[in-house]
Amino acid sequence: MSQTLSLRALGRATLARQFLLQRVAMPAEEVIVHLVGMQGQAPQAPYVGLWSRIAGFEPHELSQLLLDRRVVRIPLMRNTIHLVTADDCLAMRPWTQPIFDRDLRTNTTFAPGLRDLDLTALAAATRKLVEAQPRTAKELGALLQQRWPDRPANSLAHGARNLLPLLQVPPRGLWGRSGQPTLTTADAWLGRPLAEPDPATLVRRYLAAFGPASVQDAQTWSGLTRLREVFERLPLRRFRDEDGRELFDLEDAPRPDPDTPAPVRFLAEYDNLLLSHADRARVVGAESLRAIGAWREPPRGVLVDGYVKATWKITRERQVARLVVQPLDRLGTRDRAALTAEGERLLAFAAADAHAKEVSFAGTRVWAAGASAASGIRA
Known part of the structure; x- marks a missing residue:
């Protein structure tokens, strides 16, 4: 019979893995890897998120990682901007492509303007434009509209964003800086091709950062569906929550005593702690x-x-x-x-x-x- 974990036990386990029970002395890049990226929809949010988790965090450490192209800002989980390492960008963008394919079909604002368009041609034209020089979405849409004048420019730019791994280049995301998102392809910016995704590894990493968790939790975090078969293939521990839902976890992951003290922590805007479970009641x-x-x-x-x-x-x-x-x-x-x-x-x-x-x-x-x-x- 599976052990039942209380909400408080689940919360303490997740906070421990999120480095929110105690700040850690780790480089920012390693923390970003452990967290499987950080939501970066608000450009300055990852700085607050890292400050809440790293002892003595200096914001210019993260800015330099962006300038050195060791971390990037790119749409990934849930079709939202995430700050991830270069390696994770190349591995995770193909894994999340079904989210972008779905949006091409269902987005009520932009999908009608792409109906019956040759998407292969749109992707090729986009790649040529953004790899010649990074472009804003407005610039890209206007240039694409020169080829497809009967199509809305914003629909063309949105389609391009879904078809290709377009990331935002600095100065967007630098500490204390601002600027419009300016786009190029991940493979051109990083000088390496996209990688073959490994769903099993990514599910294990999700549990290491957010577990114990259900299949529905992982699907909420990622925006993907049909992850149960990935969970079932893995040698994971099984628990139940107080409502009887099945939870999975890594064998050696931390599960602190529910009475472990939890300090005050200010969370960043759109912090993934609050966006990565179907039921947020644990926190x-x-x-x-x-x-x-x-x-x-x-x-x-x-x-x-x-x-x-x-x-x-x-x-x-x-x-x-x-x-x-x-x-x-x-x-x-x-x-x-x-x-x-x-x-x-x-x-x-x-x-x-x-x-x-x-x-x-x-x-x-x-x-x-x-x-x-x-x-x-x-x-």
């Missing part, structure tokens, strides 16, 4: 779920005792940076103190150039540092 309590409703787009969450119990945002006004914490559940005095201390550290990282820094709870200031106190903020 989101019932009160928070009610407060944020259906979560069409998850907010920047704050973990308190291992569960999302607040959201956060940083606003800038002239030389003042304000971190506002919005509670979703009842927070005790100790929780607020821990949130304030971690919030100070986040401001020191994310708003280091601000003349003054403030931490507030739902509009009530609880801590502030002006110019004279700025040097005393804990790093």
Whole structure:
């Protein structure tokens, strides 16, 4: 009979694998590999995600990895932008191609403009254009429309994105920088061809970063279907959750005591911790779920005792940076103190150039540092 794992046990196991129970002393590239990439839809989000997981993380470490082409930004799981290593880009983009094929057929905005188009010709024309020089989607669509003038430019650009492994080149994604996404092919940028995907290895890596998990969880994370046969082929441990759902895990993966303390952690925007399970209850309590409703787009969450119990945002006004914490559940005095201390550290990282820094709870200031106190903020 399979062992039953409580929600708290599942949460602690996942937090341990996500490096959110204790920061690790590892290079950023190794952490990105372990996490099987990081959601990068918001360009600066992976920096906060790594800061929450790595002791002493310096943002320019990640910027240099992008400039050195050791990590890249490319649509992958769920057809969303992910930050992954070069090796994972080449291996995972072919694995996720069914997601992009499906979008070509079903996207209600762009698919009608591609109906009956020669997609092989579209892919070839796109490759020639973006490998001559990186292009924005708007530029690419306009150039493609010169060949297919009866087709909408935005549909042509969207089709190109689905047909080819188009990644975003720097300065997009560099620390403190901005700019429109500018695209070229992964194989041209990295100077290597795409690799043959190994679904079994990728499922094992998913479990190492997010398990224990069900087949449905893995399909939610990846955006792919029909993964059960991959799970069934692997020698995995089997568990049940409190609702009787079957869970799989690696034999030697960490499964900490459910009573293991979990520190306050500020999650990045679109953090994969909140997007990689069919049931988020292992890290989101019932009160928070009610407060944020259906979560069409998850907010920047704050973990308190291992569960999302607040959201956060940083606003800038002239030389003042304000971190506002919005509670979703009842927070005790100790929780607020821990949130304030971690919030100070986040401001020191994310708003280091601000003349003054403030931490507030739902509009009530609880801590502030002006110019004279700025040097005393804990790093």
